[in-house]
Amino acid sequence: MKKTLMTVVMLVLVLTTVLTACSGNNGSNGNNGSNGNSATEGTNSTSTPSPTPTAENTEQPAEPFSVSLRHIQIGEAQKFRKAILDDVVAMTEAEVPGLTFELEGVEDSVNRFTKLPAEMAAGNPPKIFDLFGGEGDALKYGAAGRLLDLTPIIEELGLSDKFLNLDQFILDGKVYGLPIGGNTEGFYYNEELFASLGLTEPKTWDELEHAAQTLTDNGYTAFAMGSKGAWVPLMLVNTLIGRYAGPDSIAGLASGDATWNSPEVVAAFEKYGEWVEKGYFTKGELGFEYADMLNEFVTGKAGMMFDGSWRSSVFSDEAQAGALTNKVGFFTMPAVDGGIGDQTFVNGNYSNGYGFSSDLTEQELVAIKAFIKNLYSDEMQLRGLLEDGILPSIKLSSDAMNQVEDKIVKKVITIMSESGGAFSHFDSTVPSSVYKESEDLILKLIAGRETPQSVGDKMQAVQDKASEE
């Protein structure tokens, strides 16, 4: 009897433990469900919303719901675009009854390379999130079914023909993300410092190298650089490849029409290595972050900085630029001697924007449509251009474009309009494994542990392997 009782007690205990451990939060939300089917689940527990919110909805209090939104607009340098995002969020919340956005600000590379990949693997990304286009990001996640197909939505909203370039977000004719703006990468320079050293804005390669040498000789850093994140020096390498190996080489590296270990591409690595040896970059650059690079430039310790046009708003904001406010110029990389192809091409990207989870309830879908409508409006795009210096990702009227007063933004627009065309960044064209190798190798090149040729050879080996797969 005793034994039986004990056995029963023990069984009850074990079962309780197992059942407690195995119980989930079924039905609480759709986050843990598989893609695509949670929309139906979600509607069971909430009132079915009208696809287009109207005043009628406001008569009855709507069922509250929240939509997670991951952005990368953190820190002082991003304050203008954060303000625009906040306004879009407020407008959307006012339009969609019951909606509350749960904003989460995450540092760019942490979101792109750590959080989002892990969430995509687990199948629980935020509903709206910052997303990069290209093979390693949007296209990969789109192919895996994690991203919402935006094609019907932008069609419904009349945006299909408005975007200037969606190439990096399109897979098999479906749009998986929307760029928030466009950009080019080039050199910012300290106008006062240049004038004090008798330098002018470099128009040729020789003038650029002369300016770098003069700055170095006078105890300044020629090019501020923060290489702790390898993508920062790779920006410069990318444009060097575009110059030495030609604008077609960037796409060619992925398609096989160009090779990493060709003399032209190796020449780009050689030039970077040469500048490292000449001491043109920040001393100890491998230990400095992207933000440190800006600090060095803004504090007048460096004469130039290679960065994206998205940084331009910093230099018209006294709180950030200090004594350097409105005293910074911008120029594109000059033509290189012996460079292949049209040397007026610029690095131009429409690669950063927003993506949306494919795992949505109907209410969330309504919220996302309203969010897209509000964010990709002429008004917000113009604000992005005027307040933040971000080139619009949708077509704006020439009247709107003429409102630009910021001299750097004006210069960027001129550079882009005068260019022969644009080549993208190779991080959006090559497979992730190749890009990862480029990050490892550029740091080794800077540290003197690889030669330009060995970098090219190793890159090509990984590219060949990726192509085989």
Next chain:
Amino acid sequence: MKQTLRNPWIYLIMVVPTLVLYCLFFIYPMVTSSFYAFTDWNGLSQYKFIGFDNFIAIFRDSDFIHAIGNNMLFIAFAVVVQVPLIIFFAILIANVRRLQRLYKTMVFIPSILSTSVIGILWGFVLHPNIGPVNKLLSLFGVDTIYWLADSAWALPAVLVVNAWQWMGFYIVLVLAAILALPKEMNEAAEIDGASGIQRAWYLTVPLIKPIISVVVMLSIAGAMRVVDIVLVMTQGGPVGATEVMASYLVNEAMGVNPNYGLGTSISLVIFAFALLLTAIYQGTFGRTKE
């Protein structure tokens, strides 16, 4: 009560829930996830079975071999530098007559700080331009040292910070053992004319040998799985100079080109290494006489 405790089923009832939980949350996930070590799973695409390819790739990668070397340096630093210092400071604090609690608290504080805080704190302390360490050294004419950016200095810097973080915890552990020793022995040795150093070396240290053994073992295990301080301070850089096995795992499994299959195989290798080293230690130096 006595009757109840004589029944072996009672013990089984007490143990079974814990065992079930242990199996459910530790053994089962470990065994099932081990399967992925033999696949090329990237978290998104359909995976395929690739045998031992991941393990071969790991040991062919010079960066991983370098990371193993760094883990060994962490162990060596812990055993050769940290442990003697821990004993030294513990004995010192044990013999302090005034403000002993204050010293105890002070040495323990780094252990309760979050690693992120320590990373930021030391990032400032070791900053090449504004950090107090370089400011101090510049007074003696020393050129700027790029502590966390120079391959030669980054690992020593991380080793020191890691030691700073954890020494306090072990000091308190050893201190408790010292304070538990009967005072009479020390007093008798003092009367017999033994100096402080002699008493520490011939009396205190042998008596606290079991706890020292535990501290060494914990240090070895800690050095094998060290990762947070590395990620916070250097992310394994510059150029892999501070890469350890676990940070290599993080960088390979997640990041630019996630490869969970490879990541799982690295975690199995780390597990095997830690098990092996701990077993070797327990079988040799860690063995205590009954």
